Amino acid sequence: MIEDYVIGLDLGSESARGVLINVGTATVEASYSCEYTHGVMVGELPDGTPLSPFWALQNALDYTQATEAILERLGRGRVILGIGIGCTASTPLPALEDGTPLSERYPEAPHAYVKLWKHAAAQPWADEITAKGGHFLSDYGGRLSANTLLARAAEMAAEAPDLWAETERFIEAGDWVAWQLTGVEKRSFSFAAYKAHYNTELGYPSDIVQGLTAKLGAPHPIGTPVGRLSATWLARTGIEGTPLVAMPVIDSHVVMPAAGAVSTGTLVGALGTSAVFLLLDDQGRPLPKGIEGMARDGVLPGFWCYEAGQASFGDTLAWFVRNFPLAPRREDNFALYNQAAARLRAGENRLIALDWWNGCRVPHADSLLNGMIVGMTLQTTPVHLYRALLDSLCFGARSIMEHLLKGGAKIDKVVLTSGLSLSNPELMQLMADVLGNDIHVPQESHLTAIGAAIHATVAIGLAADYDEAAGRFGARDFLVYRPDPAATLIYDTLYDIHRALETDPGNRQAMHGLSRLL
């Protein structure tokens, strides 16, 4: 008997991962990870050309190399029915109309490379577009983020006009990979709606960047195929059958069906170096400040989806542990700090921190804000401070949750996924205590890749819809952290203090004053 499979690809920042799912048993039979040859390029290009601060680039061919390695490893000799792709965004590259990345022609030109989502140097152009304003910003918190295709296009057009003129396609890396695999160039509605501010009625915002619209393309719905894996790629990977490649989707969004979030009311948080929260809604409510974007049909067909986040999450804990180690080995320090911090009762450290180590997204949408800690005494210990940081991450999440509720959205379940949800059980218990909610943690380490595979099953018609696909292929095993009512009571008081500090204009003025010192 011949088994049928789908493959899900998760094209992340440092590496790509893939899962092989047996369609008959609906189980993950294998997974494979592959680091990018050039990784994230900061500081300099491969040839030594220096990069300015705030730049973060990638090499487009790293994606196809990694994809080939994964497809070959997981697919050789197997019948693959579909391939799904989750990819970071906005991570656009300039290309020729045949798909050749501009960096192949101009390897010494920084602007010829892929700009990774965390490339922050486009901020001045984002601010300029925000200042001009426009109706197209209304669903995106009234401001343009540096992490958008629009801001990066404006940056390139201004800083490298010759290269911009030669650019025939300005395309998200996910779309570009699907194009390479199939020979078919299509734009996914996922990237277009959230990162190029495409509106179903009005199209792309016009007149933002000279010549941009001609370098884009009409968006196609998620859950549909881009095309079939080309003969070249079948040969290179040894895959059997004629798999369809599904419309790629933003990596953080692709998680939703894998985490069982296929209807309104389930808040899904992906907790990595930063944190992203997504919530489906059956209508598009006016955005409270700090909720960064919403679009219909971009995450799951028929639903609006709000996106919000914490700009520094695991990064904040890593910052503390790196600067104030208790033991020589980094991993030991996380365990030592987590365990010691978990032994403290809620409020025992008598500290409050605002988790703005990398700026504040909710509620202020202000990257010039930064972290603060209140309450130190001569009795305060490093563990007290670390616990304050853990607490602050939970307060930040609660702030997002309450923000969404205040805007009229419904939340009846909280699912937390990704790195810290599995590696830091102490933090998950605090999340339950601070949010006063059960926290559901899928016991899956490749949820993004599984989500990409789910998109493939819908695109190829193997499942009738996301509801069915999520039921069959999504996470089944959840660990549930339940709030301790006594701790929640104390955290309610602490959250009120946190809220007062968070909204106090004096502290924000001080932070602005400090950043003006530069």
Next chain:
Amino acid sequence: MIEDYVIGLDLGSESARGVLINVGTATVEASYSCEYTHGVMVGELPDGTPLSPFWALQNALDYTQATEAILERLGRGRVILGIGIGCTASTPLPALEDGTPLSERYPEAPHAYVKLWKHAAAQPWADEITAKGGHFLSDYGGRLSANTLLARAAEMAAEAPDLWAETERFIEAGDWVAWQLTGVEKRSFSFAAYKAHYNTELGYPSDIVQGLTAKLGAPHPIGTPVGRLSATWLARTGIEGTPLVAMPVIDSHVVMPAAGAVSTGTLVGALGTSAVFLLLDDQGRPLPKGIEGMARDGVLPGFWCYEAGQASFGDTLAWFVRNFPLAPRREDNFALYNQAAARLRAGENRLIALDWWNGCRVPHADSLLNGMIVGMTLQTTPVHLYRALLDSLCFGARSIMEHLLKGGAKIDKVVLTSGLSLSNPELMQLMADVLGNDIHVPQESHLTAIGAAIHATVAIGLAADYDEAAGRFGARDFLVYRPDPAATLIYDTLYDIHRALETDPGNRQAMHGLSRLL
């Protein structure tokens, strides 16, 4: 030729020090330090009787033992004309009318011992007296500190009424030592004015504590003799001549003439674990909040003197270095941190801290406030944080200075003394930069004892007045730190931010909220 000498004694918290000054050459010929046998008693009494938190006691006989050792070491075979005493305060003890400390009769009773200035358990009684109010509080910031003889009397009368009834004398340790040395019981105006709120017109405040006034005594002016060293003590120490013992004075106050501050306009700061600032004035201006006391004739005859302070100074730096060491040895860490922090330009760390690790004296007079740091990012380093603490100590000092200026006092010179003024030159340079003033640091390590000796020279008529005595015996060698105008310009901006955070009611409400969690 027979040389004449005076001896200055500095009865501190952990140890006593003495200097031997040759009257003819006006130089310090010898010094000697002696630790107290029982040190500061916290946790338990010598017999194991447990002490409640916030208690800090001393054993009266430790003072006379240490005094004997010092007088013997410095004075044996020498002609001593006078002995001066500087002593911590308020550090009172209950005694019988023959001078026997009550602890000799009741060694198992905590209330029978000396209450050290830092004994904080009297706070509830201080608060109760403050709540009742009274005109006598008007020169002391409108509130009674736990660190007063009045608060400790109220505490003892309430908690140990039987012992209080047996107490025939309630007396500051400095007065008690002078009594032991001379056989003459007198009360110094220094302690009476600053620690028992004695007013020249109105006397001691009455009706504060049942029976207290009968256990006190009329205050005598500073710069006068208590009496001659008794025959017993001459025999025990081997001292030649018949030295007069001068009226004892609070240790932090006795520094003034030794630091050359014998007229209005010189702000003197003593920088230890905490910091005390003193400023002479020719009139008693209304006290701005946070300036803790003022009295006429208590520090130098004819002058009013304001007292203010920072509740945690060196303690804050020690807290950081102890919790976040860079190297195994504590002393190495101070040097490493100080040197690395000094290499940063003003504002380069982009952090602001409020130095309230042990509560805030100026401007809020509120022990429930605590420390805060604003401005952390993922780029912040331990050295950045340490520099923020150094800066915060300077901002705290500037806050006191500006407070005094706003109240109408005149400041035309800043002298900084004690531990950190000599051990931390990097901090002294920052003080110059932040205060925008030359900082004069006397190059003397026994300034308190020298100040006590100066008091003796006036009391015995060797000098006509403090002006003359300070000129002859005070510090001659000052290191001057001059402000860097470029740094001062940046610090003016940072101080404005500091000032805004310091006065922001939201932050104080948060701190109060945290302390209510207890």
